[in-house]
Amino acid sequence: MTDRRRVGTGPLVIIGGHEDKEGDRVILHEVARHLRGGRLVIATVASHQPDGYFAAYREAFTAIGVTDLVELYVEERSETHDEEKLRLFDGAGGVFFSGGDQLRISSQLGDTPVEQRVRAIHEAGGVIAGTSAGASAMSDTMLVRGSSRETHRIGDLHLAPGLGFVRDVIIDQHFAERGRIGRLLGAVAQNPRELGIGIDEDTAIVLRTDRFSVIGSGGVYVVDGGGVTHSNIAEAEPHRALSIHHVRLHVLGDGDGFDLLERRPAASGDVGAERPAEETAADRARHQDAAEL
Amino acid sequence: MTDRRRVGTGPLVIIGGHEDKEGDRVILHEVARHLRGGRLVIATVASHQPDGYFAAYREAFTAIGVTDLVELYVEERSETHDEEKLRLFDGAGGVFFSGGDQLRISSQLGDTPVEQRVRAIHEAGGVIAGTSAGASAMSDTMLVRGSSRETHRIGDLHLAPGLGFVRDVIIDQHFAERGRIGRLLGAVAQNPRELGIGIDEDTAIVLRTDRFSVIGSGGVYVVDGGGVTHSNIAEAEPHRALSIHHVRLHVLGDGDGFDLLERRPAASGDVGAERPAEETAADRARHQDAAEL
Numbered sequence: 001m002t003d004r005r006r007v008g009t010g011p012l013v014i015i016g017g018h019e020d021k022e023g024d025r026v027i028l029h030e031v032a033r034h035l036r037g038g039r040l041v042i043a044t045v046a047s048h049q050p051d052g053y054f055a056a057y058r059e060a061f062t063a064i065g066v067t068d069l070v071e072l073y074v075e076e077r078s079e080t081h082d083e084e085k086l087r088l089f090d091g092a093g094g095v096f097f098s099g100g101d102q103l104r105i106s107s108q109l110g111d112t113p114v115e116q117r118v119r120a121i122h123e124a125g126g127v128i129a130g131t132s133a134g135a136s137a138m139s140d141t142m143l144v145r146g147s148s149r150e151t152h153r154i155g156d157l158h159l160a161p162g163l164g165f166v167r168d169v170i171i172d173q174h175f176a177e178r179g180r181i182g183r184l185l186g187a188v189a190q191n192p193r194e195l196g197i198g199i200d201e202d203t204a205i206v207l208r209t210d211r212f213s214v215i216g217s218g219g220v221y222v223v224d225g226g227g228v229t230h231s232n233i234a235e236a237e238p239h240r241a242l243s244i245h246h247v248r249l250h251v252l253g254d255g256d257g258f259d260l261l262e263r264r265p266a267a268s269g270d271v272g273a274e275r276p277a278e279e280t281a282a283d284r285a286r287h288q289d290a291a292e293l
Numbered sequence: 294m295t296d297r298r299r300v301g302t303g304p305l306v307i308i309g310g311h312e313d314k315e316g317d318r319v320i321l322h323e324v325a326r327h328l329r330g331g332r333l334v335i336a337t338v339a340s341h342q343p344d345g346y347f348a349a350y351r352e353a354f355t356a357i358g359v360t361d362l363v364e365l366y367v368e369e370r371s372e373t374h375d376e377e378k379l380r381l382f383d384g385a386g387g388v389f390f391s392g393g394d395q396l397r398i399s400s401q402l403g404d405t406p407v408e409q410r411v412r413a414i415h416e417a418g419g420v421i422a423g424t425s426a427g428a429s430a431m432s433d434t435m436l437v438r439g440s441s442r443e444t445h446r447i448g449d450l451h452l453a454p455g456l457g458f459v460r461d462v463i464i465d466q467h468f469a470e471r472g473r474i475g476r477l478l479g480a481v482a483q484n485p486r487e488l489g490i491g492i493d494e495d496t497a498i499v500l501r502t503d504r505f506s507v508i509g510s511g512g513v514y515v516v517d518g519g520g521v522t523h524s525n526i527a528e529a530e531p532h533r534a535l536s537i538h539h540v541r542l543h544v545l546g547d548g549d550g551f552d553l554l555e556r557r558p559a560a561s562g563d564v565g566a567e568r569p570a571e572e573t574a575a576d577r578a579r580h581q582d583a584a585e586l
Binding site for chain 1: 468470478496510516529536543549
């Protein structure tokens with residue numbers, strides 16, 4: 001049972017995009033503390049134009065004490081065999097996937113030596129983080145395209161196989177900001193085995209084994225279709241609006257936890273066991289900053 | 294029990310804004326057929342600048358055979374006693390509240406002779422319709438202001454007493470289009486006795502006694518907080534994101550029904566008993582158009 005959803009053993013930090021890079025940097029601190037002194041590989045492969053991504057992360061991570069950072073960019077799939085690229089992972093304690101197009105991550109890295117290196121780091125206990133497109137790519141089935149800011153139309157959704165670090169969930173990002181509840185409901189309707197997880201900007205889930213906790217300033221929406229009694233997803237014409245009855249919805253904030261196997265929220269003290277129940281991520285960041293002064 | 298939620302006896306047509314005025318006009322047809330030959334009063338009072346609203350509705354309703362239309366506008370509350378204004382309701386079979394600011398509807402009409410006339414029409418079986426701000430004003434507690442496109446922040450929500458044609462619900466409009474699930478969840482969290490109903494553009498609920506059916510091109514979101522096990526609405530600081538666990542959510546489309554007392558969706562054949570189960574609103578509009586040719 002314990003491996004039903006998680007393949008590797010390191011933590012996953014799955015971020016809804018636009019994480020704070022200049023203030024408390026709660027989420028980047030979370031990534032940093034899981035590196036255990038190892039190198040951080042910033043994978044900018046999701047971007048068609050990676051210029052600037054690495055510089056911004058180098059500045060933000062350097063400011064919180066992470067100094068061994070390298071950029072992994074892959075223009076073409078053929079480069080994933082280059083020894084030079086593969087040596088970037090030497091001594092790595094984590095990989096951070098930046099934003100862009102999730103289909104670039106899966107199409108360029110899927111079933112390549114680079115992907116094997118990422119997986120090896122994860123299996124050795126390293127942290128795998130992803131923001132925006134990098135968040136979507138974490139699951140075995142990923143949401144690629146679908147309209148925001150409207151009720152889901154039956155025919156308007158594109159899914160693709162992701163990296164598969166977490167199973168049986170579909171992750172969406174920039175969630176409240178882009179009005180994406182409709183498309184996530186549409187994805188869950190296709191097969192309610194998949195749990196929908198919508199993550200706001202500057203918000204992340206930190207996933208270990210089968211539980212995650214929430215950090216950051218926004219919300220995390222969990223869409224559970226297990227009890228759905230009716231949906232028209234397979235019956236209606238492509239332009240029809242989705243109808244789906246008896247969805248269970250949780251909105252989780254900083255400090256809340258969630259058990260993926262039981263499919264239910266957990267009080268903050270129950271999850272991770274790595275932080276006191278009363279201490280929020282913001283508190284922790286402040287303590288950490290104070291300790292670094 | 295039967296009067297727990299509904300005060301009057303006529304139907305309510307509650308519209309999420311931007312209803313189709315040029316194509317099939319499914320929603321305007323629905324309003325028209327409940328007039329039973331009576332006059333339609335277009336109440337543009339929600340608008341600070343009503344110019345143009347009435348002309349657009351006159352054109353749209355005239356095209357589907359409603360010819361006795363008058364505009365009710367109230368600049369100042371003192372005008373609600375004018376005999377001239379009150380005579381506008383003579384022979385009326387319905388009142389249609391257009392969009393604007395819901396606080397103008399309640400502050401200008403609340404507890405006035407004009408409001409009494411509207412209520413009398415409703416109690417006599419006339420149709421009361423409202424779109425956008427006019428939709429929000431239908432319930433006893435109405436949502437006035439709150440951020441769209443973000444997870445609800447505890448302190449960021451303004452409610453006010455509405456016209457009270459339907460009790461124990463809070464209505465929001467332009468729902469998916471403006472990403473308003475967050476603020477509706479915030480409103481429901483304040484007191485889960487209130488059922489949240491979010492209506493998309495060009496979509497309406499047609500409410501009779503304790504049941505409604507859905508018509509139009511979008512979706513209707515029903516947020517039921519009855520089973521909520523935890524929320525931080527009363528505990529957290531104003532800037533904190535809302536946390537709320539175990540919400541029940543239904544997304545309803547054209548032809549779906551909902552029972553407000555039982556708080557559950559109903560198959561289309563169960564609701565209203567005024568339309569065959571197999572006939573959608575679009576079908577009906579087509580039949581009606583055909584009959585008018």
